[in-house]
Amino acid sequence: MKENNDLLYSSEASAARTLLYQDLNEINLFVEDRGKEYEYETIFKRLLENKYKISAIFSTDGKNNAKERYKEFGDSLGGVRNFYIVDGDFDRIVNPLGMIEDRCFIYLKTYNIENYFIDKHACQQFAKRYLKCMDNDVEKEVDFDSWKTRIVQEAKKLFWCYCFVQKNLIDLPNVARKPYEFIDANNGFERKDGAYQAYLNKVMEKDSEAEKKILEMEESYQQVIGEPYCFICGKFLLCSLYCYLKSVIGKSFSRDDLRWHLIDHFDVSRLNYIKEILLDDLSATDKQSAVNRETNP
Numbered sequence: 001m002k003e004n005n006d007l008l009y010s011s012e013a014s015a016a017r018t019l020l021y022q023d024l025n026e027i028n029l030f031v032e033d034r035g036k037e038y039e040y041e042t043i044f045k046r047l048l049e050n051k052y053k054i055s056a057i058f059s060t061d062g063k064n065n066a067k068e069r070y071k072e073f074g075d076s077l078g079g080v081r082n083f084y085i086v087d088g089d090f091d092r093i094v095n096p097l098g099m100i101e102d103r104c105f106i107y108l109k110t111y112n113i114e115n116y117f118i119d120k121h122a123c124q125q126f127a128k129r130y131l132k133c134m135d136n137d138v139e140k141e142v143d144f145d146s147w148k149t150r151i152v153q154e155a156k157k158l159f160w161c162y163c164f165v166q167k168n169l170i171d172l173p174n175v176a177r178k179p180y181e182f183i184d185a186n187n188g189f190e191r192k193d194g195a196y197q198a199y200l201n202k203v204m205e206k207d208s209e210a211e212k213k214i215l216e217m218e219e220s221y222q223q224v225i226g227e228p229y230c231f232i233c234g235k236f237l238l239c240s241l242y243c244y245l246k247s248v249i250g251k252s253f254s255r256d257d258l259r260w261h262l263i264d265h266f267d268v269s270r271l272n273y274i275k276e277i278l279l280d281d282l283s284a285t286d287k288q289s290a291v292n293r294e295t296n297p
Contacts, residue, residue: 018073024055027282028077030069030084033113034061039263040085043113046268047275052282063087067100075104081282085274087112088230089175093221094167103277109226114234117259118241119266120144126261130249141248147188148229151240154190156228158182161200163231164214170206179239188244238262 018028031040037057044054060066063086070084081104088108091099099107110116127142128135162174181199184191203210225231242255 018058018069018077023078024053025080026053027278028058028073028080028082029054030058030060030066030082031113032060032063032066032086034059040113042263043268043271047271048278051279060084063089066105070100070102070105075102075281083278083281085113090163090166090231092224093163093217103281106274106277109273110230110234111232112234114238115230115232116234116270117262117266118148118234118237119262121267122262122265123241123245125265126258127245127249130251130253142245147241147244150189151237151244152229152232155182155232155236155240158196158199159232160214160218161196161203161210164210164217165203167217168207170203172202172206175233179236183236183240183243185243187247188240188242 018030029040029044031037033040037059040057041054044057058069060069066084066086070082073082075082084105086105086107088111090111091107108115123144124135124138124142128138131138131141133141159175164170165172165174182191182195183189190196200211207213229237238259242258245258246252
């Protein structure tokens, strides 16, 4: 059944939809991304190996709304466990005190879910259909490791700048800026026209010591972010990867096709930390239910 978008995404209707579907789920999953529920269904069916019935996944259309749903529904609803999957973003640096500490409210270890899609083998197998050559040759043509190392090195300075802007509430567009303001569409790497410096200059107009402070911030929070790759928006990285692959393949292809192939083939075990939380909590709930049945036959 096709549902009206207003029904799906208004705050009150979204809550009502959760109640409508609660008897059809064995686990309730709340995610930020609007219109991407079908992607999460594929991801979690792969991750959980179809062990739990998931007839609906609930989009909150943003992290603040996810927090509101958590306040409203908590960790369970009608005997069904609730789990809230939200982006890591810059929260661990910008707003650590605002983060919810509850096992059912799970912050991704990366900036967002797209970071996990970007998988070497899945990427090379996507390119193989266009390059039409053996795996060894594909690996030579699609130098995934070099691409990843380079774009992370180039982009991390931009994202530290974005993080500084957010942390200091500077009135400038940051992560919401289009990736092509930094990425060269011809190869997927940093533009050579000084785009980053131009943005940094705008930040320095707001704070003349911004460049120095950004470097100090990076040094202070290195351990908090861990691998720099996890600090960069996955949507930004997907844009870079798309442009890089297009330059290697030598012809255009659908960005949506690339995204879907990656979703369907990335190494889902990278999300095992979420799986462990889900299965541990669900197992504990099942055990408690069994005790309750024995106590109150």
